[in-house]
Amino acid sequence: MTNLEILDEMAKFFFEKSPKGYRINFAFFIDSERYDISILENKISIKLNTDNTIDKENIEFIWHTTHETLEKLYNRELSAFTAKGKSKKGDISPINFDEYENESIFGIPDNDLLNRMMILDRFLNYGNPEIIKIDKQHSRLLHDTNIVALHADAGLMIYCSIDPKGTLIEPKIQTSVIVLDGIGQIESGLTSFTIEKGFYYYFVPKGEVKIKNITEKDLSILYMSEGYMKKT
Secondary structure (H helix, E strand, O other): OOHHHHHHHHHHHHHHHOOOOOEEEEEEEEOOEEEEEEEEOOEEEEEEEOOOOOOOOOOOEEEEEOHHHHHHHHOOOOOHHHHOOOOOOOOOOOOEEOOOOOOOOOOOOOOOOHHHHHHHHHHHOOOOOOOOOOOHHHOEEEOOEEEEEEEEOOOEEEEEEEOOOOEEEEOOEOEEEEEEEOEEEEEEOOEEEEEEOOOEEEEOOOOOEEEEEOOOOOEEEEEEEOOOOOEO
């Protein structure tokens, strides 16, 4: 499928399944082609633009990706949230953006642009319900951990496959962990406890959170925080 055919399919699902009333304009560079996408309440417009001049009065976001990444999104081999992930500011991710960069783990700004940027996730994770494959094969290596980012609304949810002897490090935020497979250890401040398959753990950390794999087998977890801003 061509870039335009894939974007048209995504737009169709977005328009049919999403609440109406969105108003957002963004430029999407796919390899060497630029597409201007306008979502205005009850209408979505997608057009190939051969003029690379950016009208910053009307274009809110400028995104970059490749046809290969677009196909992976379309085939549900990659989620938009995972594709935007960065380990640190300045990294180049499969979906990269020019404006509003910060040091957030997944490229999400710590300001009121959050909800508007999530519109892009809904557009690219087309369909309702959203279906995202969670396994190591469909993950990206971020913060030395294999991660699939699932959803961010009031908080963050990610699937993590932590390699043997590996460690996932997260900030001091109220945290929930469901262990899907393996045995690990959580450390935060002076607190340390073992986690294992089949259990759910909720805790209020006293410092940086370290989730360690203490075995020779992959540790698979669902990690959930209660919000980017809700620091303890």
